[in-house]
Amino acid sequence: MTKTELAKELGISRRMLYKLIDRGMPADSVEAAIKWRQQNLDVTQTNDFRIDGNPGVKHGKGSRGNSSSRNKGDASLEKISFNEARTEREILSAKLLALDLQERAGILFRGDKVENIIAQIARSFRDGLFVMAKRVSISVAAESDPARCEQMIVDGICTHIVKITDEFERNIKV
Structure with missing residues (x-):
């Protein structure tokens, strides 16, 4: 040997x-x-x-494999070269830039922003139903024809839904 x-x-x-x-x-x-x-x-x-987990073995160029296999394990235990780290940083920066461009183009929305808009619209819808019920109830109380009463209620609901839809579209475009 x-x-x-x-x-x-x-x-x-x-x-x-x-x-x-x-x-x-x-x-x-x-x-x-x-x-x-x-x-x-x-x-x-x-x-x-060795504390750092370094096995003391030098790796030749390209012997570490691709970065996708590295992401599956615990990244804190594996050492990567400066060039590999720089490459991964550049790839992640490009992905972040693509996401930012999609957000600016209106294709992609931030989750927290969507949650806030939906919560605001739900509150507006709830409050609007109470206002619509008060407004329609006065007209319905004066009406004796059941078909006309039903039409007034449906018209009030439709008007409110259109208002909420318009508000939703305005908030999404902001």
């Missing part, structure tokens, strides 16, 4: 391997090297003790 293969199996660099060999680590087999490391190395000097 070559020194490069042994270093790869142990998950350390060749330079670290030579340092450990100089300190007495056997280089004839992986098992012997692992056993020596467990007995002679302080746990703080191993990859397993």
Whole structure:
């Protein structure tokens, strides 16, 4: 077994391997090297003790895979290169810009804005029904024909619905 293969199996660099060999680590087999490391190395000097989760392995260009697989896991545990981070930032900035343009064009609406408009229209509808009932009740009380009473009530409701619809359209365009 070559020194490069042994270093790869142990998950350390060749330079670290030579340092450990100089300190007495056997280089004839992986098992012997692992056993020596467990007995002679302080746990703080191993990859397993690293706080940042860095396994100590260098990645070549393009070996990390695409960004979609990275988003599925816990992003706080995985380290990415500066260029990958910049690329992801640029992609997210472009997506935010597209959303902003859609909002300005009136294609997309903010959820909180829509909720406020709907709540305002519901209050207006409720209050308007009470006002319409008072206004129509005076006319209906003076009318003796049931068909005419019904028509007055329906006309009052339709007028109110048209008013609410117009208010809704005005609020959406704002």
